[in-house]
Every structure is written in C-alpha cells, then in structure tokens.
Amino acid sequence: MSRASTITKDDFSDNHVNSYDTGDHETRMRRNKSVGQLPMENEGRVLVLYTGGTIGMTRNESGVLVPTANAFVKNLRKYPHMHDRKYAEERFGAMGPLVLPNTNIQNRRVIYNVLEYSPLRDSSNMTIDDWILIASDIEESYEYFDGFVVLHGTDTLSYTASALSFMLESLGKTVVITGSQLPIFDTRSDGLDNFLASLVIAASYNIPEVCVFFGTHLMRGNRTSKVSTASFEAFHSPNSPPLADAGIEIQVDYRAIFRPCTLEKFHVHTMLNRNVGLLRLFPSITCDLVKAFLQPPIEGVVLQSYGAGNMPSNRADIVEEFRKATDRGVIIVNITQCTEGGVSHIYETGKLLLEAGVTSGFDMTPEAALAKLSYVLSKTEWDTETKRSMMQTSIRGELTAGRPPTLQDWDLVDAVARSLHLSSPDELQELGSVLFPAMLNAAVVNHDVQKLESLKGYGADISQTNADRRTALHIACCEGDLRVVRYLLKMGANVHMQDRFGHTPLTDAIDNDRHDIIKLLLQCGAHLHGSARLIGDEMCIAAAAGNLTRICSFHIAGADLSQENVSRRTALHFAALHNHIPIIEFLLNNGADPNLTDMLGHTPSDLAELVGATNALKLLPARKLNLKQNSTGEITRGQGD
Numbered sequence: 001m002s003r004a005s006t007i008t009k010d011d012f013s014d015n016h017v018n019s020y021d022t023g024d025h026e027t028r029m030r031r032n033k034s035v036g037q038l039p040m041e042n043e044g045r046v047l048v049l050y051t052g053g054t055i056g057m058t059r060n061e062s063g064v065l066v067p068t069a070n071a072f073v074k075n076l077r078k079y080p081h082m083h084d085r086k087y088a089e090e091r092f093g094a095m096g097p098l099v100l101p102n103t104n105i106q107n108r109r110v111i112y113n114v115l116e117y118s119p120l121r122d123s124s125n126m127t128i129d130d131w132i133l134i135a136s137d138i139e140e141s142y143e144y145f146d147g148f149v150v151l152h153g154t155d156t157l158s159y160t161a162s163a164l165s166f167m168l169e170s171l172g173k174t175v176v177i178t179g180s181q182l183p184i185f186d187t188r189s190d191g192l193d194n195f196l197a198s199l200v201i202a203a204s205y206n207i208p209e210v211c212v213f214f215g216t217h218l219m220r221g222n223r224t225s226k227v228s229t230a231s232f233e234a235f236h237s238p239n240s241p242p243l244a245d246a247g248i249e250i251q252v253d254y255r256a257i258f259r260p261c262t263l264e265k266f267h268v269h270t271m272l273n274r275n276v277g278l279l280r281l282f283p284s285i286t287c288d289l290v291k292a293f294l295q296p297p298i299e300g301v302v303l304q305s306y307g308a309g310n311m312p313s314n315r316a317d318i319v320e321e322f323r324k325a326t327d328r329g330v331i332i333v334n335i336t337q338c339t340e341g342g343v344s345h346i347y348e349t350g351k352l353l354l355e356a357g358v359t360s361g362f363d364m365t366p367e368a369a370l371a372k373l374s375y376v377l378s379k380t381e382w383d384t385e386t387k388r389s390m391m392q393t394s395i396r397g398e399l400t401a402g403r404p405p406t407l408q409d410w411d412l413v414d415a416v417a418r419s420l421h422l423s424s425p426d427e428l429q430e431l432g433s434v435l436f437p438a439m440l441n442a443a444v445v446n447h448d449v450q451k452l453e454s455l456k457g458y459g460a461d462i463s464q465t466n467a468d469r470r471t472a473l474h475i476a477c478c479e480g481d482l483r484v485v486r487y488l489l490k491m492g493a494n495v496h497m498q499d500r501f502g503h504t505p506l507t508d509a510i511d512n513d514r515h516d517i518i519k520l521l522l523q524c525g526a527h528l529h530g531s532a533r534l535i536g537d538e539m540c541i542a543a544a545a546g547n548l549t550r551i552c553s554f555h556i557a558g559a560d561l562s563q564e565n566v567s568r569r570t571a572l573h574f575a576a577l578h579n580h581i582p583i584i585e586f587l588l589n590n591g592a593d594p595n596l597t598d599m600l601g602h603t604p605s606d607l608a609e610l611v612g613a614t615n616a617l618k619l620l621p622a623r624k625l626n627l628k629q630n631s632t633g634e635i636t637r638g639q640g641d
C-alpha cells in the first residue's frame with residue numbers, strides 16, 4: 001500500500017495556511033459583513049487517512065463489495081451533510097479541502113483533507129508495513145493538523161489501532177480510527193455517523209490517544225476487539241470504560257484519558273519485530289505443535305491460556321517446552337482466552353506458567369498483546385529483562401496490572417456539591433468542570449506543586465479548561481515559573497491546547513518572553529501554529545518597537561525570521577526603517593534575508609536610505625540597482641530587481 005495522495009503536501013503546509021491568513025481573514029470579515037454573513041468561525045483541521053475497508057466500498061457488477069479508487073472524495077463533495085460547498089468555496093476556492101456543515105451543538109468548523117492510499121485495502125490484507133506507512137504519514141503532517149482520522153476496514157482495525165498506539169510515541173493530538181459495517185454511501189449505513197463523530201472528535205477534543213470510534217463510543221484503541229460481524233456496535237472495550245460517549249452531545253471522560261508524562265516531543269517508532277505469534281491453548285494440544293511453534297526465528301509469543309491464565313497442570317511436556325523457549329530468551333506473554341477480565345495467579349495451574357518464565361499480560365486483548373510484543377521486541381536499547389518488564393507495565397493504558405490507582409473519587413467535588421444541595425450527576429460534572437480548572441490555576445499562580453499533585457489525586461484532569469478554554473499550562477507559561485511548567489508537563493499537560501483566542505501555551509510563553517519555557521515546550525513537541533503572516537506581523541511590530549527580546553523569543557520558538565507580514569514587509573524592513581541596530585545585527589546573524597522586497601518593491605536597505613538611517617545602511621547589503629535608460633537617454637531606477 002502506498003499513498004495515492006488526493007492531496008499534496010502543499011495542501012496542508014504552512015503556505016496553504018498563508019493563503020487564508022490575516023489578510024484574507026480581514027478581507028473576508030469585511031466582505032462577510034457587507035453581505036450580512038457571519039464572521040469566519042473557529043476551525044479545527046483534520047487529516048483523514050483513507051486506507052480502505054467497507055466504509056468506502058461500492059458494489060461491482062456481481063454485487064460484491066470492492067474498494068474503489070478515487071471515488072471517495074468526489075462522492076463526499078456531493079453530500080451536503082459531509083461538505084458545506086458554499087462555505088468551502090468562499091473560504092478556500094473550488095479545489096480546497098472539505099468542510100463539515102455547522103451544527104448547533106458544535107461551534108467549531110471541521111476542515112478536512114483526505115489522503116487516499118493505493119491500493120485501497122480490505123483490512124484483511126493489512127500488514128506491518130501498512131502500519132508503518134500510516135504512522136509515518138501522521139508524523140509527516142503532524143504539525144499541520146489538530147487531529148487525525150484513519151478510515152480502516154473493521155476486520156483488523158483493532159490490530160492497527162493497537163500497533164499505532166505504541167508506535168506513536170509521546171502523542172499530543174487525537175487520532176481516531178473508524179470504519180463501518182455498511183458502505184458510507186449506502187442507505188442506512190453506520191459509516192456516516194462513525195465518520196462524522198470521528199471528524200468532530202479529532203477536530204475539537206484533545207484526547208492524545210489512538211482511539212477507536214464505533215457505534216456511539218470512543219474507546220482506547222489498544223483496548224478494543226471486533227466482536228460482531230453484523231452489529232453496528234461491532235467493537236467492545238471489555239476491560240476499560242469508553243473515553244467518550246456520543247449522544248446528542250459528546251461526553252468525554254477526561255479522567256480516563258491516558259496522557260504521556262514524558263518531557264519529549266512526538267515521534268514515531270517505525271521498527272517492529274515480525275517474529276511474533278499468537279498461540280491458543282486447546283484441550284489435547286500436542287507437544288509437537290507447541291514445540292514447532294516455538295522454534296527459531298520466533299522471538300515472542302502471546303499465549304492465550306484458559307480462564308484466569310490457566311494451563312493444564314498435567315501437561316509437564318508443554319510447560320517444559322515453554323521453559324526451554326524462555327531460557328533461550330523468547331518472551332511468552334500469558335493472556336486469557338476470555339473476552340473479559342485478565343490473568344491472575346490464584347490457581348496452581350496458572351502458577352506453573354510463571355515458574356516456566358512466562359510473563360503475565362494481565363488483561364491485554366490479543367491484538368494489543370501481539371502489537372506490543374512486536375514493538376517491545378524491536379526496542380534495541382532494552383535488554384531482555386527490560387523487555388519482559390515492559391510487557392507487564394502499562395505504557396499506553398493497554399493493561400491494568402493489579403488494582404487500578406485509586407482516585408479520591410471526587411470527594412472534594414462531592415463535599416461542595418452537598419453543601420450546595422446539588423445531587424444530579426450532571427450538576428456534579430458541571431461543578432467539577434468549574435472547580436478544578438479554577439483550583440489548578442490558583443495552584444499555578446501560587447507556584448504550589450503539591451496542591452497540583454493533590455488536585456490530580458482528587459480526579460482533576462491536568463489539561464481541563466476554564467471558560468476561555470485556557471489550561472493550567474497556559475497560566476504557568478504566563479507566570480514564568482519553569483519548575484511549575486515542567487511539573488505540569490510531567491503530569492501529562494498537553495502542549496497543543498488552544499484557548500478561545502487560538503493561543504497555545506507556546507504563544508503565551510512568547511508573549512511573556514520566557515525563553516527557558518519556550519525551549520522546554522519545544523522539547524515536548526510544541527510548535528508554532530496558525531497563520532505564518534500573523535507571526536510575521538508580530539515580529540514586525542517587535543522590530544519597529546526595538547524589542548530584541550521578543551524577536552529572540554520568536555527565533556527560539558522556531559519562527560522564520562524572514563517571514564513577511566501582509567504588506568510583504570519583514571522584521572528587517574522595520575528594524576531598518578526605525579534604525580534599530582542590535583535588531584538588524586541579530587536578524588542578519590540568524591539568517592534573515594536582507595534582499596526581500598515589500599509590496600512597494602523596497603528592500604530593508606531602500607527603507608533605511610529613504611529615512612536616512614545611516615547606521616542601518618552600513619549593515620545592510622547594498623541593493624543591486626536595476627538601472628534602465630529611457631527614450632530620452634535619462635537613466636532611471638526600475639522597480640524591483
């Protein structure tokens with residue numbers, strides 16, 4: 001499978017963003033006002049990776065469902081509930097991305113691009129190479145989108161979801177995998193609801209996990225299994241409650257979200273070990289079969305034992321084969337054949353396996369255990385003991401080892417609710433969503449990390465937002481206490497959250513010139529986002545004001561110092577115009593282009609010359625004069641080079 005790209009990189013690159021940035025925005029606002037329309041809305045951008053599956057299939061002459069290349073996007077454009085043509089054409093022109101129509105409930109426009117793979121696959125044909133391709137594509141386009149939707153056949157969807165959950169390391173954005181039981185363009189298809197809900201979730205909710213959406217539930221991907229060939233609720237997450245339920249509103253259980261708590265940026269692990277397999281016990285299984293299964297090159301086996309992890313105690317021959325294999329370094333992970341629950345060692349029959357060096361996989365699904373084994377075995381930096389121990393540790397929320405950590409179960413909220421005589425679950429929920437952000441923010445302002453820790457213990461989600469959609473991390477970046485920022489990041493605070501004004505924590509750190517915090521946020525995967533020209537504008541303002549510290553802040557945050565504003569002027573133009581020598585020196589030393597011309601054809605040195613900024617002129621390269629002789633023999637200077 002490869003990319004049959006129905007979009008090119010330019011479609012989602014910053015250049016594309018530039019084409020509808022500040023200038024266009026302002027013009028649009030004016031135009032919209034003049035025709036009495038609403039101003040431009042809050043938007044979320046999603047990349048859809050369309051790999052195949054029933055969702056996009058059509059019936060051939062014999063009535064058999066087959067994937068059809070290059071038809072999906074064309075069809076989507078025809079359906080008003082999948083594409084708001086009027087809005088899209090006004091905003092992006094005829095060939096722009098797809099746009100969902102607005103709903104009363106969701107006040108965020110969902111803009112989406114579809115990347116179609118070739119050939120489109122029935123998911124039975126998916127391989128490890130396809131997982132690697134999907135993961136690499138997410139990595140390549142990560143900075144340009146708020147979230148990702150993978151359209152996938154249902155048969156092996158849980159394997160892909162599990163594998164991606166491990167391969168996408170330190171994930172900070174939402175990835176939703178979905179598909180359907182009936183083709184999306186069929187009457188009565190579940191595909192439409194699954195796709196729409198996935199798009200809305202990926203665009204609007206920060207759930208930094210690889211999730212599966214099916215029916216009415218958003219589930220942790222590596223906890224799912226396909227359980228039905230016919231039901232619209234085809235996937236279950238037997239050992240972990242849903243992350244969100246999609247009814248009239250989408251109710252997210254933020255406390256259930258597994259957040260990466262590392263100080264590193266998002267990256268993809270693209271190596272997987274293929275010498276792994278699933279072995280299911282059955283009565284009278286022969287020792288020869290087990291022996292053959294465990295032969296090299298096998299390096300990892302997921303053993304599906306009976307009940308709570310049991311093995312026939314009268315089969316010393318098989319246990320001996322397991323012991324020989326684990327002695328050779330093969331990792332054998334014990335999980336249950338039951339759909340629900342996990343392995344424990346309450347029976348003698350289960351203990352036997354432990355003694356033979358078999359590792360407990362607790363309540364992992366077969367799909368998660370196999371994908372995790374393939375991932376863990378490919379980690380060259382881990383020795384065999386570390387690999388065994390990682391198989392028993394939850395690294396993406398894929399297993400529950402022993403008792404789950406106890407939250408103090410909303411005690412705090414309950415106490416306040418009682419004194420306010422609130423009782424319904426909705427009122428409690430609402431109180432929690434008001435109380436926690438306020439208390440988290442107060443703890444940040446007071447630099448009180450202990451309070452932050454205890455609020456987390458009381459069930460506060462560290463990335464919970466206040467009415468302006470600001471998080472504790474936003475406040476901490478304004479406050480400027482590096483220790484608190486590091487603490488929040490280690491507690492899983494998300495660097496990509498955007499407040500009501502589109503500001504991320506990185507924007508706040510820049511606005512407050514907190515250089516150490518900017519560096520830390522970048523280390524954790526933060527990046528500049530939104531309109532490049534708007535960033536150009538802000539750098540021009542800083543240059544005009546002689547604010548070198550702010551220019552440094554943008555530079556550290558990775559801004560292009562040659563970025564133009566709407567009049568195609570750069571920070572260097574303004575520094576030259578206002579004769580700010582240290583800024584000119586800084587910009588030139590850090591690669592700003594001194595030869596760019598503004599809308600009037602002026603370079604920075606032209607502007608310095610015009611205003612008589614002689615010191616600035618000395619630093620700037622002289623412009624190659626474009627001299628022309630007119631018909632009367634007079635020499636004039638042409639516009640531009």
Ligand SMILES: NC(=O)C[C@H](N)C(=O)O
Binds near residue numbers: 152154156179
């Ligand atoms: N519903 C589906 O998508 C099933 C299909 N055979 C697939 O897995 O690609």
